[in-house]
Amino acid sequence: MEKAKLSMIRTTMKRWLMVLCVLAGIAGCGRDSPEAQLRQRIDDMQAAVETQRPRDFMDGVSEAFTGQDGMDRAALHNLLRMRALANARTGATIGPLDVRVEGENATVEFPLLLTGSSGRLLPEQAATYRVTTTWRQEGGEWRVYHARWKDRP
Secondary structure (H helix, E strand, O other): OHHHHHHHHHHHHHHHHHHHHHHHHHHHHOOOOHHHHHHHHHHHHHHHHHOOOHHHHHOOEEEEEEEHHHOEHHHHHHHHHHHHHHOOEEEEEEOOOEEEEEOOEEEEEEEEEEEEEOOOOOOOEEEEEEEEEEEEEEOOEEEEEEEEEEEOO
């Protein structure tokens, strides 16, 4: 009788283990929501600015990018490289994101504080902006294809 109970317990444990593995697999296979993907992309781009890696930032920028005052993708890349060369440290603090997703397109608005420093304790430069970005899915990845910004007092 003891062997029968032990066998039944093992069978039950195996079934529970299989159910848990299936549930874990389902949870792991689930893709992040479009909003979560956008937030992660923006976090990655912010980190690229702060670690002075313009090329990594540009991974999130569409080849068809247009910006304020006729800025294109190449001009944006040059601006980022110039900031990295001119400052030993660059700060990019992003405020709350207002994310609106419509299918494969999205708009993200946020306040931005940009700082630049020669490496001393306090930054020598600082500016705040209200940024509006427009995104779309390209090859399964979110990329910004338009941006505009306003100085904030």
